Amino acid sequence: MSDKDSVFERLGFRRASGVGEAGWGHTLFVAVIAFVYFLPVLFIIFTAIKPQELALSVPPTLSPTSLFGLIPDRYVFTPTLENFGSVFERSMTAGGAPESTGFDRYFFNSIFISSVSVLLALVIGTLAAFGFSRFPLAGNDTYLFIILTTRMLPAIVVIIPVILMFRAAGLSGSFVAIILLYTAFNLAFTIWMMKSFFDELSLDVEDAARIDGSSGIGVFFKISLPQVVAGLAATFVFGLILTWNEFLFALLLTGSDTRTVPVAMNQAVSSGGRGTDWTLLAAIETLFLIPIFLVTFFLQDHLLRGVTFGTVKR
Amino acid sequence: MNAAALPAPGLITFVPHNWKLAVLLGLAVSIIAVASLPAAASFWVVGAMAVMVGAAFVINAFRREYYGGLLVTPAIAVLFVMNIFPLLWSLGLSFFAYQSNQQSIRFVGLNNYIKVLTNDIAAEANWNALVNTGMFVVLTVAAQMVVGFLLAMMFAKQFPLRKYLLILVLTPMMLSVVAAGVFFTYYYDPTFGILSYVMQSITGEQYILMDSKAGAVAGIVFADAWMWSPFVMLLVLAGLVSVPKYLYEAAAVDRVSAWRRFWTITFPYIRGLLMLALLFRTIEAFKLADLVILLTKGGNDTMTISYHLIRIANEQNKSSEGAAISYLMLFIVIVLTNLYLYIANRRSQGN
Numbered sequence: 258m259s260d261k262d263s264v265f266e267r268l269g270f271r272r273a274s275g276v277g278e279a280g281w282g283h284t285l286f287v288a289v290i291a292f293v294y295f296l297p298v299l300f301i302i303f304t305a306i307k308p309q310e311l312a313l314s315v316p317p318t319l320s321p322t323s324l325f326g327l328i329p330d331r332y333v334f335t336p337t338l339e340n341f342g343s344v345f346e347r348s349m350t351a352g353g354a355p356e357s358t359g360f361d362r363y364f365f366n367s368i369f370i371s372s373v374s375v376l377l378a379l380v381i382g383t384l385a386a387f388g389f390s391r392f393p394l395a396g397n398d399t400y401l402f403i404i405l406t407t408r409m410l411p412a413i414v415v416i417i418p419v420i421l422m423f424r425a426a427g428l429s430g431s432f433v434a435i436i437l438l439y440t441a442f443n444l445a446f447t448i449w450m451m452k453s454f455f456d457e458l459s460l461d462v463e464d465a466a467r468i469d470g471s472s473g474i475g476v477f478f479k480i481s482l483p484q485v486v487a488g489l490a491a492t493f494v495f496g497l498i499l500t501w502n503e504f505l506f507a508l509l510l511t512g513s514d515t516r517t518v519p520v521a522m523n524q525a526v527s528s529g530g531r532g533t534d535w536t537l538l539a540a541i542e543t544l545f546l547i548p549i550f551l552v553t554f555f556l557q558d559h560l561l562r563g564v565t566f567g568t569v570k571r
Numbered sequence: 572m573n574a575a576a577l578p579a580p581g582l583i584t585f586v587p588h589n590w591k592l593a594v595l596l597g598l599a600v601s602i603i604a605v606a607s608l609p610a611a612a613s614f615w616v617v618g619a620m621a622v623m624v625g626a627a628f629v630i631n632a633f634r635r636e637y638y639g640g641l642l643v644t645p646a647i648a649v650l651f652v653m654n655i656f657p658l659l660w661s662l663g664l665s666f667f668a669y670q671s672n673q674q675s676i677r678f679v680g681l682n683n684y685i686k687v688l689t690n691d692i693a694a695e696a697n698w699n700a701l702v703n704t705g706m707f708v709v710l711t712v713a714a715q716m717v718v719g720f721l722l723a724m725m726f727a728k729q730f731p732l733r734k735y736l737l738i739l740v741l742t743p744m745m746l747s748v749v750a751a752g753v754f755f756t757y758y759y760d761p762t763f764g765i766l767s768y769v770m771q772s773i774t775g776e777q778y779i780l781m782d783s784k785a786g787a788v789a790g791i792v793f794a795d796a797w798m799w800s801p802f803v804m805l806l807v808l809a810g811l812v813s814v815p816k817y818l819y820e821a822a823a824v825d826r827v828s829a830w831r832r833f834w835t836i837t838f839p840y841i842r843g844l845l846m847l848a849l850l851f852r853t854i855e856a857f858k859l860a861d862l863v864i865l866l867t868k869g870g871n872d873t874m875t876i877s878y879h880l881i882r883i884a885n886e887q888n889k890s891s892e893g894a895a896i897s898y899l900m901l902f903i904v905i906v907l908t909n910l911y912l913y914i915a916n917r918r919s920q921g922n
Binding site for chain 1: 612650661729732736748751764797860877880900905
């Protein structure tokens with residue numbers, strides 16, 4: 258494994274792979290299963306474009322189009338976009354004037370907090386993973402296991418001392434608090450994953466570079482890091498998915514300025530004592546799904562390649 | 572790589588680079604500070620201790636030209652403040668009688684543990700929640716492994732539109748659990764829900780899924796497995812696509828049956844990843860609470876240990892009892908995890 262291209266070939270994603278070819282018949286088969294699997298999500302998306310009064314209709318309305326008469330009329334509804342508008346602006350009291358709901362702010366908070374904390378964890382965790390992989394301490398595995406242990410306890414147990422700490426430092430409800438916590442939340446997972454990527458790299462190239470006079474830092478940035486780009490992308494996506502939807506920490510640690518969408522979503526649909534506002538919930542979730550869906554879609558190739566690279570032994 | 576040029580200092584040698592002593596000292600001082608000082612002061616003590624531990628790592632690394640130490644320092648510092656210290660804080664708390672809505676705190680030794688295990692009213696609920704959690708762990712993880720594996724087999728080929736179909740299957744994992752859970756209550760709803768509508772049009776009677784324990788458990792397991800099978804699928808898929816093609820070609824020449832081909836060629840390649848998926852999902856399944864809260868609120872005997880813990884620690888303010896329960900739970904998870912890792916290691920060495 259002397260040059261970069263052969264790395265991915267060796268992984269079997271191109272010609273040398275055991276992945277068989279299949280035609281449109283298989284596509285049809287998979288499409289049916291994938292569609293059924295996707296149905297509950299599709300229903301949420303359809304609820305987002307439903308008129309509010311049809312949300313709990315019996316029989317349930319299932320589709321915005323009759324698909325050229327395929328679906329009986331009683332299951333069809335006329336799509337509307339007004340639910341998306343009421344995510345950001347709606348009247349809070351019956352008959353009142355529309356007010357801003359602050360969701361533009363919550364969406365910004367979610368994007369800002371998740372991306373900063375996942376990137377921070379990625380930087381810190383990758384350095385640590387390289388350290389654990391290349392300079393193993395006595396009892397290295399024990400330290401790694403202790404790091405994994407931090408993910409095993411329910412959040413509620415860890416949160417009490419953390420809340421007290423942040424309150425004492427005057428940081429409760431600030432961006433610093435929640436970002437620091439999410440960074441730690443992602444670190445265990447980042448270190449484990451990135452270490453397995455570094456473990457799989459050939460040491461010959463690094464040794465050669467070292468003999469040629471590169472410093473330790475030079476070897477890391479010029480030789481090792483470029484080989485694990487796919488792993489970085491995979492870890493980034495996994496971390497982002499987990500952080501994006503995290504609820505309990507956000508509920509207990511964010512204030513009104515730093516509230517994230519999952520917390521705000523929970524409050525928006527259950528406030529007012531009128532029961533769940535289904536179309537509003539669906540509209541928020543649909544909007545909230547779009548960014549993470551796009552990121553995953555565009556990093557999908559890296560995701561697969563990355564997971565393989567990190568954990569499959571030669 | 573760089574062999575330590577200098578011998579490591581003994582545990583109780585007072586030198587700046589003795590990081591083991593620094594960690595122990597830092598933890599001890601932090602815990603004492605939190606237990607005795609007002610919160611504002613103790614925060615800065617803990618912060619100072621984290622800096623001290625970090626400094627010990629850095630000095631040690633420079634002294635011994637040990638770059639690994641420098642690399643892990645930031646991660647250790649963050650984990651120390653945000654994870655390891657809170658973990659030990661609650662471990663310490665489990666030996667005290669403390670309620671978060673009261674000021675008093677006193678040392679009770681192992682009494683909290685004895686209380687949660689044997690006190691007749693509380694203990695029964697605890698054991699019950701633990702048994703339920705065990706059941707959910709087995710059912711959800713098994714369902715996720717089977718569904719994830721089958722999905723991965725489906726996608727382990729190159730075919731037209733593969734990329735677009737794969738993202739459809741991955742989407743449930745990206746949903747917020749609040750929205751997914753609330754919508755599952757709708758799907759299962761006896762009056763408006765889709766499931767009961769379908770069942771009713773088949774049998775003609777009203778259908779209530781969440782009416783019995785079996786139904787409620789099935790509903791929760793289905794929702795959880797639906798959301799997290801894609802995670803297992805990704806890991807298994809990564810293993811499946813990495814099997815070198817020449818192995819299959821050789822098997823084809825030798826006319827090996829499909830069943831044997833799977834066990835002798837494919838399975839060894841995905842075993843490690845199956846183990847990893849099993850490990851991650853088991854750890855998460857032990858923490859199952861949000862779907863239970865949303866779907867049954869613990870009714871129909873579906874209380875899990877994590878939800879029980881939230882009630883005890885958050886709603887009843889019994890912080891120290893909650894800590895004791897969670898450390899008993901942590902003990903079980905650690906034993907299980909070590910068992911997994913032991914089996915995985917023994918298998919991989921055996922081959």
